[in-house]
Amino acid sequence: MAMLLVLPLLLLVLPLVAPYLPWQHCGSSGNDTAGSKYQANLQLLSTSLPSNASSSPALFTKASAGAVPDQVFALALCRGNTNASSCLRLHDARLP
Known part of the structure; x- marks a missing residue:
């Protein structure tokens, strides 16, 4: 019975707290078409990221470009x- 009361309450509260959730939404308005600056930055990262991850002692890396x-x-x-x-080989195969 209590569960039947909690569910409607959650459905009412969730839209109120959604703008304050702890993660960021970047949207989908970017330009990733061929020849764009974004595409060039993506290509730059895809060439350096696998070797950086495989040469790290923790097999982890993060990077940004542009x-x-x-x-x-x-x-x-x-x-x-x-x-x-194998880390290098797997990341090379999965990046554009």
Whole structure:
């Protein structure tokens, strides 16, 4: 019975707290078409990120390229049970 009262209360409160959630939404209005600055920044990160992650002792790296509004942020993390060469190979295969 209590659960039937809690659910409607949550449905009423959630829209009120949504603007204050702890994560950021970047939107989808960026320009990632071929030849754009954003695309060039993405390509720049995709060439350096795999080697940076595989050469890190923690097999982790983060990077950014460019300036607002075309700035790109990226993270690369390899599983703990992989070695540096397989980390490099996996990230090379997955990036554009």
